[in-house]
Amino acid sequence: MADNLYLDFTGSSMTAETNTDIESLGASKGDRLPNTVEKQYNIGLTYEYSSPLMGLASFVRADYLYYGDSFATFEQSESMFSPDYTKININWGMQIDENNSIQLSIDNATDERTEAFKYSVSSPSWRPRDYMQWIPPRSVTFTYRYNY
Secondary structure: OOOOOEEEEEEEOOEEOOOOOOOHHHOOOOOOOOOOOOOEEEEEEEHHHHHHHHOEEEEEEEEEEOOOOOEEEOOOHHHHOOEEEEEEEEEEEHHHHHHHEEEEEOOOOOOOOEEEEEOOOOOOOOOOOOEEEEOOOOOOEEEEEOOO
């Protein structure tokens, strides 16, 4: 790649299954374990440069994150399903001097709205409840850091 341009990738792919029947949980040998994500990865691109105005060390970075689907129980029902989702994060930073730096971060830059986790119980043996967690909406953070 070009000087000062860096591409990185991290990810995982796994299969997590029971190796025995678990009758009390309604699981059979080979069933996918609850709350396990089989595939997830992050692709990041960073560009480091000297700021044109002050010549200070700076960077800009974009990350594309993928998080696979999962189920909360062995039953693998739609009411206990967490779908896969993607997210883009952007960061910009500048080293002002040896001790001072600033950074601007945008999490979920596209403001993607999707479920991250769903749990719904209506069984008479349990207190009925519905729980859903969404991925956080876009957020912007400004950080000033002083190292002493």
